[in-house]
Amino acid sequence: MLQVSQLKENTQESIDKLNKKNYKDADAAVAEVIKLDDDRKSVQTNLDNLLAEQNNLAAQIGELFKQGKKDEADVLKQKTLELKEQSKTLVVELAEAEKNLYDKLVLLPNLPHSSVPFGKTPQDNEVVYEHGEIPKLYDKATPHWELTTKYDLIDFELGVKLTGAGFPVYKNKGAKLQRALINFFLDEAEKAGYIEVQPPILVNEDSGFGTGQLPDKEGQMYHCTVDNFYLIPTAEVPVTNIYRDTIQKKEDLPVKNTAYTPCFRREAGSYGKDVRGLNRLHQFDKVEIVQIANPENSYTILEEMRSYVAGLLQKLELPFRTLRLCGGDMSFASALTYDMEVYSAAQEKWLEVSSVSNFESFQSNRLKLRFRDEDKKTKLCHTLNGSALALPRIVAAILENNQTEKGIKIPSVLVPYTKFEWIN
RNA sequence: GGUGAGGUGGCUGAGUGGUCGAAAGCAGCGCUUUGCUAAAGCGCCGUAGUCCAAAAGGCUACCGAGGGUUCGAAUCCCUCCCUCACCGCCA
CATH class of the missing domain: 3.30.930.10 (Bira Bifunctional Protein; Domain 2)
Known part of the structure; x- marks a missing residue:
């Protein structure tokens, strides 16, 4: 499996090399993989932020319970429930994004070395x-x-x-x-x-x-x-x-x-x-x-x-x-x-x-x-x-x-x- | 096939609801001490994703895998996988 970073850093070179392996529509395939990786990354970031917020609230709730401030804790609890719903959706989205990327990435053959001759048969x-x-x-x-x-x-x-x-x-x-x-x-x-x-x-x-x-x-x-x-x-x-x-x-x-x-x-x-x-x-x-x-x-x-x-x-x-x-x-x-x-x-x-x-x-x-x-x-x-x-x-x-x-x-x-x- | 025990960082191994990405020890790395070696002392020491030009650092995930309960799970519940021990069977 190729690394997305390879494709990102040397996009045109990768496309040329895929062409050498007679891979069809290499430019479209590479562009799609890069896009899917960006998608994945943005979903991941959103989810990470959401989880960070939840972790933060959970810590606060723990602290409030210790101090016996149950009412305040309950308010925060309510809030985390909302965040939880959101993050559930994002977890699903992330899994999809990862799968989309993976499905395309595994289709790409390895890039041939520069000494590999062109040819089909x-x-x-x-x-x-x-x-x-x-x-x-x-x-x-x-x-x-x-x-x-x-x-x-x-x-x-x-x-x-x-x-x-x-x-x-x-x-x-x-x-x-x-x-x-x-x-x-x-x-x-x-x-x-x-x-x-x-x-x-x-x-x-x-x-x-x-x-x-x-x-x-x-x-x-x-x-x-x-x-x-x-x-x-x-x-x-x-x-x-x-x-x-x-x-x-x-x-x-x-x-x-x-x-x-x-x-x-x-x-x-x-x-x-x-x-x-x-x-x-x-x-x-x-x-x-x-x-x-x-x-x-x-x-x-x-x-x-x-x-x-x-x-x-x-x-x-x-x-x-x-x-x-x-x-x-x-x-x-x-x-x-x-x-x-x-x-x-x-x-x-x-x-x-x-x-x-x-x-x-x-x-x-x-x-x-x-x-x-x-x-x-x-x-x-x-x-x-x-x-x-x-x-x-x-x-x-x-x-x-x-x-x-x-x-x-x-x-x-x-x-x-x-x-x-x-x-x- | 039967019965029992267990899966935590490179290894050993603690940890039964928040202060745990995780004690301690060993191994490893760096420094100090030292004639050399050894010993001792101090510090560092998991992986991955992401943010930052990079370093430092931040955030997220990972304690066999996947679900669930909970505001919060290595820790509680369920399912699966695997390993070990003993018995049976076979070589």
């Missing part, structure tokens, strides 16, 4: 970095969904039996490869200074709200209605919410966390070859990195995170590219997002395996996640997160890109974790 994303050669596969190379069957690594049908489509069962070396990747990613994150946490994978409504999944994107999460819990779509939700309603010490920033969790996404309406095999699942594993930063250096940190993730992909010897997402392709809450895509050679397509974003204060505003500045005032932190990495598509790319007539070669960096060099 994924075609407009800017390739900022490419690494590695596109591998030339041998004649009989096949997509990963055939390899997983051939080598008995993943059983998609069995998952259908147990749960449904999109819940694969990993087996044998397929299961071990998963475990190896998780441990590799966590070890790397630890080396880079991220503190590991193991959060719950069910969260309550407050947490869903804090990171912005609720109320709008309720449909993307699995909901346990009996207990009103949600299965997390990403570790970002529980990990970032650790810091909800806190005031961090400035010297403790940035806070760096990493977490491995399963992730659950309903992804309603998806079909076709985009969801074939491991490309899109309802349950998948992911290691996430999260940072809570001082606004002063959050963009330096974003670049660090980007190069950290790039380093992982290099170590895994996967060809990849980094995209700076255009205004139209960015998520609602992000100010700047880099997507990392690996090339999946048998499918001959790029697969998104990581998304690294700076949300600036958009999330922390909702989370009430602050730090104390030199002048002892509280300010909103910046929140950042990134996948490091999402497993299924990494597995897909490893299987496809490394397939040979002799079998599938495990990237050497993983061998200490898998304890085998080949899948054959």
Whole structure:
């Protein structure tokens, strides 16, 4: 959620930035939010004055009672009753004014960073970095969904039996490869200074709200209605919410966390070859990195995170590219997002395996996640997160890109974790 | 699932109708004392909204949440949520 003060102080700039995100009628929307905030403020002031008067009278009445001047007290009592009626009305008005403001404010997406390219579709994303050669596969190379069957690594049908489509069962070396990747990613994150946490994978409504999944994107999460819990779509939700309603010490920033969790996404309406095999699942594993930063250096940190993730992909010897997402392709809450895509050679397509974003204060505003500045005032932190990495598509790319007539070669960096060099 | 206890500031914890935004202690910050450390003394020390150019300061709200009683509620009443303990069940 944006801060009204941002919009007030930099009105034209905010409008321009909203336009970059292809937000319709940005100028009218911003003007309305500012007006609604002024309305809210004036009602608040009126109410505060009225309450002050009532408090004052109540104190006088107390004093009169003590002195035994009951008659005088009764006169004042009468007066407070009138004030009370008035303030009741204002309380209702204030609630309305706050709701009106909130309803409009939550519709506004985060303002994109100045480096974000204009554009509407994924075609407009800017390739900022490419690494590695596109591998030339041998004649009989096949997509990963055939390899997983051939080598008995993943059983998609069995998952259908147990749960449904999109819940694969990993087996044998397929299961071990998963475990190896998780441990590799966590070890790397630890080396880079991220503190590991193991959060719950069910969260309550407050947490869903804090990171912005609720109320709008309720449909993307699995909901346990009996207990009103949600299965997390990403570790970002529980990990970032650790810091909800806190005031961090400035010297403790940035806070760096990493977490491995399963992730659950309903992804309603998806079909076709985009969801074939491991490309899109309802349950998948992911290691996430999260940072809570001082606004002063959050963009330096974003670049660090980007190069950290790039380093992982290099170590895994996967060809990849980094995209700076255009205004139209960015998520609602992000100010700047880099997507990392690996090339999946048998499918001959790029697969998104990581998304690294700076949300600036958009999330922390909702989370009430602050730090104390030199002048002892509280300010909103910046929140950042990134996948490091999402497993299924990494597995897909490893299987496809490394397939040979002799079998599938495990990237050497993983061998200490898998304890085998080949899948054959 | 059953029974009981309880939710107060960073923590511990007092507070059963006005003088309570809240005692006291701990932690933290500043100063004094001190060869250093420690100890001691003094002062400061919740969040948010709003007024003021800003500081100082003023006003308002917040003692789990929401209602109610009252001129006045942390305190009384109702509803809900949560936590803890014990028992049962499961691992």
